[in-house]
Amino acid sequence: MTHTLNELVTAEVAATIADGDLVFVGVGTNGRAFTLAVGIPLAALRLAQLTHAPSASVYWGNLLEPDLSTFPANLRQDSLTRWPAAASPVDVGYKCDMLMRRGFDVSFDSGAQIDAFGNLNITAIGDYETPRVRLVGCLAQPEHFAFVRRPIVMMDLSRRSFVEKVDFVTSVGHARDGRTREEWGLGAGGPQRVVTDKAIFDFETPDRRMRLRSLHPGVEVAEVLDSMSLTPVIPDHVPRTAAPDAHQLALIRETIDPNRILLKV
């Protein structure tokens, strides 16, 4: 049984979610960015809940434990307003406090740039004061990297995005300018996986540099390196990203995303 790239990635991400985890997923964006930031994360969470992690739960936007059994094709404000959920905390300060108290196990993040040590940029390309491209700012992404136990970065591979050093460090990864995150004053955390359309990366190296963890089926190391401006650590043996099995695919196609909304693009 063949699978799509999105299904492969969904299964891979689901495997990282443990029973009892509280996962944060953001709201919004569109097209491919929606798939990366919302679609795959929600599908992966559902897959984890239905297979190995029945007690995993999600904080989505400002909804705690939203009902994810159905999803509208066109997500507009009223769909979100009316979404069934266990709780809609009084304001977003509640979530901010939870973040600083390290209440979340997993978050999903993406950006315009990520560098060799997992620092992320969603603020500005070029000079901060007169940038070549002004991006959106920062939202709670610095919090995800500072306080969440296992952030997962979802980004398609490109030379423009995977750079040796980002232009602006919005969110602190594992090290920067020769100092570890702990030396900067942060606790444990930082991105645990970088999930892309060609490969999976992690930072489990002695100096915390990005490492190639697995290759997607049909992709070779040379193609991955050609798609990056930074050179990750390449282990002697690089395994293949595990393909979803028939049961997982059936769950994704029939139960989780039957109308192909979450994994559309």
Added chain:
Amino acid sequence: MKKKLATLEEALEPIRSGCTLAIGGSLLRRQPNAAMRALIRRGIGDLTVLTWANTTAIDLLSAAGAVRRWEGIYAGMFSLGLAPNFRRGVESGRIEVRDFSETAMVARLRAAGQGLPSLPIKTLFGSDIALKNPEQIREYACPISGERLLAVAAAKADFTIIHGYVGDEFGNVQWPIVRDSDDVDQMMAAAAERLIVTVEKIIPHDAVKRRPALTYIPGFQVEAIVEVPYGAHPSAVDGFYDEDEAHLADYLASSGTEAGARAYLRDFVHGAPTHEDYLAKVGGLAALAALDVAREEGGR
């Protein structure tokens, strides 16, 4: 209780060029766009603008060249991409920016609401957000525990403008039963020095008294309250109407260039001297009704 009911012009009259303005709402919800258009028509400029996650309000002000500086967690157009006029302003150096993460901005608002000059966070160690903003974010050792912390400056604004749901003549503003709580408007109201609120509908004070727990902005905090139906258009008011995707698409298409943005302002801001004129221009109440969503009982 003092009566706070005003016209939009009366409510906004004290706002002057060069002031610091906090703007409520979040993403494509409850942007106080009618108030923004009124300020633009008056030629107010040189503003320092403080926001949470902002979209149409900051971009309209930027299109008019009214913003000197922005401080907030996000400025973009949500599912529609980047905020074109704001972005152009920053990229050209006309708009100065200071970014804050969510916990930083929450601390800033709470500090202002508590009358404190700053409050601590632990978030931004090693981030360029802090390193490039030493005047507002500074590291120190907690005098009690010795722990390293970052103090963030209180978010003080001369004026605060929030678009709410319903309110009474005394300025008590209420939530509907079902709403999208992904915002910080209540916090921003508590932090305000001079708070101006526009609402979809003025309701009787007796209705407010029947559900005091829904009052998220009590009247004593409010300087003026104005009934402005569809006051957030083209953004949504959760529980009242959805965002106007067609108008937003046209706005973004126009704003691809500076000349296009000026043409948009000519048509929809300067060419519509009152909010009623604007509503007529965007299709009238019959067309806007297509954006309405089913309303829940309570709060109106």
